[in-house]
Structures are given as structure tokens and as C-alpha cells.
């Protein structure tokens with residue numbers, strides 16, 4: 001991971017505390033060059049480089065091109081450069097700029113899609129609608145770039161997991177990500193979403209509901225996925241595999257975890273009754 005920026009250029013999603021204390025800024029090229037020299041001096045020879053932190057795709061194409069030139073100067077064989085991006089970051093770049101970045105080694109963008117339910121995206125103050133995300137992803141693909149999706153079970157709140165799974169599956173099937181990283185919604189006490197919970201505006205789903213949402217999603221995904229990786233912050237369950245070939249194995253793994261969680265929840269109710 002090569003640090004090239006600090007923070008998130010959007011920084012307004014209701015549930016996210018990752019970069020709230022930071023103002024987005026690009027690191028100077030001299031600093032990036034210093035890190036590349038350090039890695040080369042240690043004998044490092046990366047074939048893939050992930051640009052961090054936050055969403056570096058939010059930087060200007062000119063600055064990004066400066067970074068790519070430095071990478072090619074010190075690691076000429078590295079032609080697989082990836083990073084996180086928001087949907088807005090893609091919209092801010094022209095088709096020519098996207099192609100130029102591809103031609104200079106940018107290959108894969110990880111987008112924080114979260115889910116495919118429009119009112120949930122609006123409520124969570126994401127910087128995109130599902131419709132706009134699909135439009136920008138098709139531009140990205142036309143330029144030769146690959147996209148992978150970060151999604152989160154539980155974003156729709158209690159009682160809406162299955163509906164959310166169906167909308168998210170529809171979105172993913174239409175847009176075809178290479179990888180899917182699915183975490184359940186983690187609620188930080190200082191996140192703006194927490195205030196909505198205190199006011200009773202948002203009711204979080206339980207981890208059992210989140211697993212049922214994940215199960216429904218896995219049943220419905222028809223797009224080929226190189227790597228699906230699902231995990232839950234408060235449970236020791238991780239569901240990984242390729243789709244469609246590992247689907248049945250993954251569903252069985254999840255079913256066992258769902259049964260365990262049901263039993264745990266029932267015994268908790270019995271103890272507190």
C-alpha cells in the first residue's frame with residue numbers, strides 16, 4: 001500500500017467515522033517518491049500497488065499521473081495499480097481521463113456501494129444513487145477499468161434485510177463487480193447515525209438479520225464473482241469463495257452460523273425472561 005493521500009474527499013456518510021477527523025489532502029510527490037525509494041532500497045519489487053489512504057481517486061488526474069510516472073520509474077514492471085474511489089470521483093473525470101489512467105496502469109477501483117436500495121442510500125447520505133452508480137460503473141468499464149464493490153448488510157435497518165438483499169443483488173448482477181466485500185453495518189457511538197438511533201429514527205438490524213440478508217444475497221447473485229468475502233464485526237463468521245462455483249458451500253457455512261446465532265439469541269431470551 002503506497003500512501004498518496006490522507007482522508008476522504010467526501011467524508012459525509014452517516015455511518016462512517018474512518019476519516020471524520022481528517023481533511024482530505026494529497027501528499028506531495030516528493031513524499032510519495034521517498035516511500036518508493038525506501039521500498040526499492042529494501043529490495044521490494046511490487047507487481048501490484050494499492051494507493052491509499054481514503055479515496056485517492058478523488059485527486060486531480062494531473063497529480064495522479066505524477067504518481068503513476070514515479071511508480072513506473074522505480075518499478076517498471078508494476079502495471080496493476082488499484083485504489084478506493086467514490087462514485088462522484090468517477091463522475092468528475094472525463095472518458096479521456098479514465099482511459100489515460102487505464103493506459104498508465106490503473107486497473108481496479110473499489111467502490112463503497114453499500115447497498116442497492118435508493119432510499120437507504122439517501123438516508124445514509126451516500127454521495128450516489130444506485131442509478132448514478134450503475135451509470136458511472138459502465139463508463140469505468142468502457143475505459144477498461146475493473147470495479148469491485150464494498151457492500152454492507154444492515155444498512156436498511158431492522159426488518160428490511162431481505163428487501164435490501166434483493167435490491168443489492170439486482171444492482172450487483174447488473175454491474176458485475178470482480179470482487180465483493182460485504183461487512184455488516186458497524187455503528188460507532190460518535191457517528192451521526194448513532195444520533196438517529198437515539199432519536200428512534202433508525203433501528204439497527206441484529207446480526208442474525210444481517211446473516212439472513214447475506215444469505216438471501218448469496219442466493220440471488222448470478223454475476224460471476226472472483227472473490228466474495230463476507231464478515232460480521234460481532235460474530236466469528238466469515239464466508240468466502242468464488243461465485244457461482246462455491247455458492248452451495250458458502251450457503252451451508254452461513255446456515256450453520258445462522259443456526260448457532262439463533263440458538264444463542266434464544267438462550268439469551270430464556271436467561272433474561
Ligand code: SF4
Pocket residue numbers: 008009010011012013016017018019054086112
Ligand atoms: S465515501 Fe467511504 S470513506 Fe468517505 S465517508 Fe463515505 S464510507 Fe467513509
